[in-house]
Amino acid sequence: MVLNRRRTDAPPPVSQPPHISERRKVKREIRARRHHLDHGPSVAGKKRFSLIYHINLIVHLGSLLFSHLIRGTWTWVYMLFRLFMFVIFLLPGFLVMGTYYVRGPIHNVNYFIPGITLGKQSSRHLLDIYLPTKKDDDDDDDDDDDDDNDDDDSGNDNENDSKPKAPVIVFLTGGAWIIGYKMWGALLSRALCPHGVLVVIPDYRNFPQIGAEGMMGDLDMAVEWVKLHIEEYGGDPDNVVLVGQSAGAHLGSMLLLTKSAAAARADALNTVNNFSFENLIDKGEDFDLAIERNVSEESFSEMTETTQDSTNSLDNLGCPDSPTNSNKRTGSSWKPSSLRGWIPISGPYDLVGLSDHFQSRGLDKRIIDWIFDSNLSKYSPTHLARNLADSSVNLSNYFPPVCLIHGSNDVSAPCSGGVEFGEALRGLKIRCETIIYDNMTHTDPILEKPFAGDQQLHRDIYEKMRLWCEKGEERLIEFDDSMPTCVRVAPQFCIDVARACNPF
Structure with missing residues (x-):
């Protein structure tokens, strides 16, 4: 009987030198920290991606959405067919867009922060980060080579610290509050990242998973995450511009208005509560003379009443920072004034006036009432302003400076609503510029025109960044339409037919 014995002549196992084993341990820790930062903790006790979980979620939400659709207007069936044809004819462009989306960003970074939004963590609480890809950076070996030999694609930390931080765009996608997804902003990233801009596109829960207040909370949380963590990716948290399209323009406008109004209310109440006539009296000055010199009791009373009146419209709003909602969540810490600018594109700003119009376009009133809690005035930015x-x-x-952009031929959210919203913002002494694109539809600026190589929207956004951001004209080069990421990607014939089929 032959026993399996270890060969006595076999060389002993080679032990790693202490410095090598320690270095490998550090590498594993770096990769683990980076994975946690990029992907976050598990969702609802599950792994980052569970096929069964997502199938169940899609089936459940899909059946719930379908149950709402069949009880309302059937115009959506016709609109769905037009949407299908729209995608078919623009397939060459969508293939380029999809390829870039798969290869371009850092995918699925978890941005959930407890205490800001309604509900629990969801698989929609993820965002994509598109890093700048300037030509100068591509020629720099330090961007692609790992000079610190740590097997971590983040590169040399010392070199990253010395590089200037990139200005940031946070893009809020549209989708009629129902079909929004973070992929819809890939074309914007494709055009702006080669010019040195870092783009963040957060996903957020849609109907029927949550209503408008929850959507606003998700976006509030996403901006909070950007302010706290974007510097770790080379972005500048002090130079962030918020951009929103369609439903994203509506939700972003509501979020900024409620947060800025709540901040103004808090400052006004704090001023009144800390007001003291004794503090106005110089040493040895007569009290009556001090009142006459500074403020009368009557004007002080009027100021108090005005302060109270100016906050009444927020009492029942339920915004993230509103005191009436403090029992639900703590809210975020970022302020709208900390943003460099806000660019809403093709947004529906007067839901009250658009209710019948939405019905005629296939978006049933029952769904609208569910999303906005049967209170369209409460969630209309124009009415709030x-x-x-x-x-x-x-x-x-x-409030940050605003550049409001709308297409003159928009039939989903008519251009007149954008003009009225701009006037309402100016009534609040907010700096607001309104740009109307002649003969453009709801989706022309973000889809059809970029597919044809017309980057007018992306150029305007970029120029506003150069104007608003600190040293923007020095840090950002002029927009170059000749870049490979800005040229035509679809035949004009396909674009023309798709525009005729466009349901939006």
């Missing part, structure tokens, strides 16, 4: 203006609220110091 007008109410605040009627209460003599001045948001000039609390």
Whole structure:
């Protein structure tokens, strides 16, 4: 009987030198930290991607959505067919867009922060990060080579610290509050990242998973995450521009208005509560003379009443920073005034006036009522801005500059609504510029025109970044339409037919 014995002549196992084993341990820790930062903890006790979990989620939400659709207008069937044809004819462009989306960003970074939004963590609480890809950076070996020999694709930390931080765009996608997805902003990233811009596109829950307040909370949380963590990816948290399209423009406008108005309200109440006539009296000055020199009791009373009136419109809003909602969540810490700018594109800003119009376009009133809690006025940015203006609220110091963009041929959210919203913002002393694109539809600026090589929207956004961001004209080169990522990717014939089929 032969026993399996270890060969006595076999060489002993080679032990790694202490410095090598320690270095490998550090590498594993770096990779683990990076994986946690990029992908976050598990969702609902599951792994980052569980096929069974997502199939169950899609089936459940899909059946719930279908149950709402069949009880309302059937115009959506016709619109769905037009959407299908729209995608078919633009397939050459969508293939380029999809390829870039798969290869371009850092995918699925978890941005969930407890205490800001309604509900629990969801698989929609993820965002994509598109890093700048300037030509100068591509020629720099330090960007692609790992000079610190740590097997970590983040490169040399010392070199990253010395590089200037990139200005950031946070893009809020549209989708009629139902079909929004973070992929919809890939074309914007494809055009702007080669010019040195870092683009963040957060996903957020849609109907029927959550209503408008939850959507606003998700976006509030995403901006909070960007402010806290984007520097770790080379972005500049002090130079962030918010951009939103369609439903994203609506939700972003509501979020900024409610947060800025709440900040103004808090400052006004703090001013009144800390007001003391004794503090106005110089040493040895007569009290009556001090009142006459500074403020009368009557004007002080009027100021108190005005302050109270200016905050009444927020009492029942339920915004993330509103005191009436403090029992639900703590809210975020970022302020709208910390943003460099806000660019809403083709947004529906007056839901009250658009309710019948949405019905005729296939978006049933029952669904709209569910999304907005049967209170369209409460979630209409134009109405909120007008109410605040009627209460003599001045948001000039609390709101970032605005560039409102709309297409003149928009049939989903008519151009007149954008013009009225711009006027309402100016009534709050907010710096607001309105740009109307002649003969453009709801999706022309973000899809058809970029597919044809017309980057007018992306150029305008980029120029606003150069204007608003600190040293923007020095840090950002002029927009170059000749870049490979800005040229035509679809035949004009396909684009023309797709525009005729476009349901939006």
